[in-house]
Amino acid sequence: MYIHIGENKVLRKRDIAFIFDLDSSTVSVHTRNFLNKAQRENRVITLGYDLPKSFVVTRDNTVYLSPFNTSTIKGFY
Numbered sequence: 001m002y003i004h005i006g007e008n009k010v011l012r013k014r015d016i017a018f019i020f021d022l023d024s025s026t027v028s029v030h031t032r033n034f035l036n037k038a039q040r041e042n043r044v045i046t047l048g049y050d051l052p053k054s055f056v057v058t059r060d061n062t063v064y065l066s067p068f069n070t071s072t073i074k075g076f077y
């Protein structure tokens with residue numbers, strides 16, 4: 001099964017490791033450090049031009065910043 005995460009990007013359900021709400025999860029310093037490290041390693045892909053609402057981490061540690069909120073993505077899940 002494939003999950004649509006924004007801007008014509010679909011991922012296989014089995015490849016998704018985590019789905020996080022961007023506002024609530026970035027309160028933690030650990031999450032911010034993870035995202036900063038992923039950005040430095042060029043593993044972050046921004047989907048669309050809208051402000052991201054969530055991020056999806058795949059099993060290969062690619063991070064997708066999605067304009068969809070987590071409930072929308074989980075609804076597809």
